[in-house]
Amino acid sequence: MKRKLITLSSIVVMSFASLVGCSSSQKNYDPDNFLINGTEDNPYRIVKDPVTIKIFAPHSAGNPNYSELEMFNYLSEITGLNFEFTTPDTSAYTNQRTGAWSTDSTIPDLFLFNNPVSELVEYAEKKYDAYVPFNDNNYSYSVNGNQVNVGNIIDNYMPNYKQGLETNFGVDKQKGDAIKTATLSDGYMYSTLSVKDVARDLTFKMFINQKWIDNINREFGGYKGKLLPNADEIKTIEEYLNVLRAFKELDANLNDDANDEIPVTSKSLEYLRNFILASYGYVSSGAEIENDNSKYTYVPYQEAYRKYLQVARTMWNEGLMDVSTFSNKTDNQMAQNGVKNRLGSFPAAAAYLIVGYDYEEDYITFGPLTSSYYTGTPLQWGFGYFKPDGATIPQKSVYVREVARLLDIMYSDLGTQLISYGVENKNWTWDNDEHTSWTFNVPSTWTGNQEQYRATITPNVGSASALYWSSNFVEKMNDKIIDSLNKMSQRYLPYLKNPEPSEIKMNAEEYSKITTIKAALDPQLEFLEASYIRGDNNRDPFDDNSYNDFINTLKGYNVDELMKCYNDSLARYKGQ
Template identity: 25%
Template sequence: MRKSVMLSTMLVVCSLLFSACSNVCIHQNNGITVTSSLTDKPVLVGDIPCTFPLTKEDTSLNILISGYDDLNPEDVYVWKQYEKMTGVKINWTPVASDERKEKIYNVLINQSDIDLIMRCKIKAGLLTQYGESGLILDLSKNDLLKNNAPNCYAYLQSHPDSLASVTNPDGSIYSIPQVNAGAQLRVSRKLFVNKEWLARVDMELPTTTEEFYQLLKAFKEQDANGNGDPDDEIPFCSQDFNSVQDTMFGAFGLANRGQHNQVVDYDETFHHVRLIASTPEYRSYLQYLKKLYSEKLLDNNIFNMTKEQWNNNAINDRIGVFAHTNLANLPADQMDNFVAIDEALSGPDGYKLWTAVRANFHSTGAAVIPASCDRPDLVLKWLDYFWTDEGTLFYHMGIENETFIVNQDGSYDYAPEIYEQMKQNDLSFDDVVATYSPYPGGGNPTVEIAPYFKGGEMAAVPANAAIKLFQYGPKEYWPSFTFTSEENERLSIIESDIQKYCENSRIDFITGKRSLSEWDAYIAQLDELGIAELLSIYQAAVDRYEGMKP
């Protein structure tokens, strides 16, 4: 669908019925019941009924979507059922993750016949650029979001950190986000330890960085996997270095405002923003990781790990500890071999934080409506269902007694047949679930929250650890900040240069290519790259956020 002129009037005003609504949506003449198990006490705040089908006419929408690996969205169970429920035919245009930036640009510039860009994780700076150029719709204009996606609107209004993450300084809103709520989903990274290795070296789970070092050392020196080869163990491994960093930062007092800002955090002494990579605490962190790397306790392939290498390490029982969100990246028969560290590690300077924790938010750019769409009202209604209790359950788990079951305690779980597919085909949790639900891979325009989400984070080991680690989280969480177009323009230059320099230097310091005795020269170079201006821009964003608080 396209429109030839910019949006001038909004269609179909939906009233906000906060008080007396059922949390089961109304389905007319489609014969589909998602579940009969929902209580009269909704978890989400809007609880405004959605009436299906959405239209009595033969209607279609064209959606550009970034899916899971190479899976065709037409083959995903939830999408097939949702077409029947809504009466809206979807014409999908899949795009690979490494091609989506260029594809989105071309779609918008050429005013292609696309009504919705979904799961493409468009960053805030690009959203502002596209929005101010008139290429995507401002959902705040003429109450477009409020009138047509009342459940999403209600949620954002009741969660200031979520609202701040999608609201620009001028009040515009260019996307619907993904929100992760609850400790199980807000704690983004955990440390998982091979319990069989732990038993072989006769040690307890560590509670300090020194104990963690001693555990890794034991794994390295005592043939922890018991195969007779004393040199094939990788004490600390992960699929990517950022996961390692996320789990280590808190022990050094870094990222003390949570997961969403990995460039700056807060100086508790001088009460202003600071560049994380320029602090004495960061230097201590680098020194610690350099020690792990030099003794081959940290995987020396950590900076260029491939999925094939990771899988090979996991299958051959070479991994002692790894950092990740959950256990879903392991083969199914390996998942029971790991336990989680559920207490924040105390660092050498007395910090005992777990800062790999999100605000009540996940990411921007989950759903964006091009300016060329001529039925934004219908697109938003199509999306709004996913911000209801029933809708987020359906999005993540499908339909009761077909793809999920209700346990005796009222909790939800995937049907036994889904777990059987994992075992029979030696596939990961995400690989199998992605054929039923669109959520694996992230960037979902919905709220991921217990009890309606049954991803890998909700398994007992990661979920219980997250609940305990959440207690060690920052005292305050910053949102994902938005900036003015002028600020974005400056950040696109100076922040990119600073991040690139910091990342390259981080590798050099940890691998020993560069000595930490060169720290002063490193700081001097950061000054030349413009950290003063960078910090002033972030301080302005923090001040705006403080002004938004109730």
């Protein structure tokens, strides 16, 4: 968890007044220029005469300048708002976000996407009055000596967002509570939510080559006298290991070379560890809330984590795991073998990203799995439906109402369409009057893939940023591969577990401690994990003495203090 805060030196430089509402010397503002309900011809119009809104937002390398994106150009056209962007890339985001507070001229009107909850909590606790509370019934500010009475932003200017909160955005509250996620301990909401309910984006997917299974069963009569289970029939980690061994020992791809198959690969164990761990009762490799919500547990201290290391070590020793697993950093690196029909299994967002379109249909999702050790309900790491990081409005902005209406549009049906695939009848078209499906209009002259084209439309590509990534629109896309991926992702929904529920928040001191501890602990854990899987320096998860060294090493990194932070926050949450 990265902590993105104004530094102490910055706070010293800035006076308290610089973080509160605007003064008349900062901007000329005409409150009568605001249109609360748009116009008769255009309900989306926000201002009578154009004004410029300064937006600070993260930028992905795959996107052009945000001023060139179809989404923002269309929003500008219908609202009357002009946009001025500051868009640091991810590596520079934290420093530039901190620097944005340094002077009046650099403070934006809107921080869009990636608003760290640790920052919101600290500013609220220390009463910096940095951000506008969306649910303050009495909020107002002064401009040029005139009082602008805003009131409750959600009630007064955000009907779409309000309806979403009231209906929990259609999500079962047992899976996530929108209002609790958005609300801090002082009762206020300083950020809107980022919401997603598209099945394929709620977790990772684990793929396996069903065609290889069919080949082995048909051409070799199975493995060691038994037919291999189909992907849907693989229920335990032990069964999965047996399939991988078959991939390794037999000519699964039928190219007359029984030695070129790679049974399983991943990017530096990303998601592969989570898939294996889940078969032993946990979905993450850090602090995780127990299945009964009784407490947080540090997973590497548990026997389940040792079981995971033992399975991974077995995969490594038997040549089942790709030797490039620890050096793979990108999908493209995995794809070098995928496009050659050499991969048996892997975690990925979509199979075609790894194996290309020629082999995409050979792979289907499977899992989650259990094991002889864990026989409970299957578990799958869930990324969560709600996060309190969507959008914030600095109190220095005079355009609070204007930005609120802009944000509300982004939570509307129109907004979910724009952030996903752009403008109706231009970038995409409904296939029928019933609006049951739509087609993405990629120009015939476009030489890249459709995601590269989508990157010219929306900031969602690369960063995955969206205020509302809605299944009601996204899952209606008329595309054979995407439709198949949506259906294959449905299998995971009943089993999703968020290891750190967004409803439960730390206080500022705890966030600070967690950040400091994890900065040292996590790299050490990653190093030890790789060492015990590969057997570096004779490290062995099967050997008790060797594994005791693993545990004792981690104990030197303040794990107990880390878990106290988590469990203290849970106790406060339960006491609310």
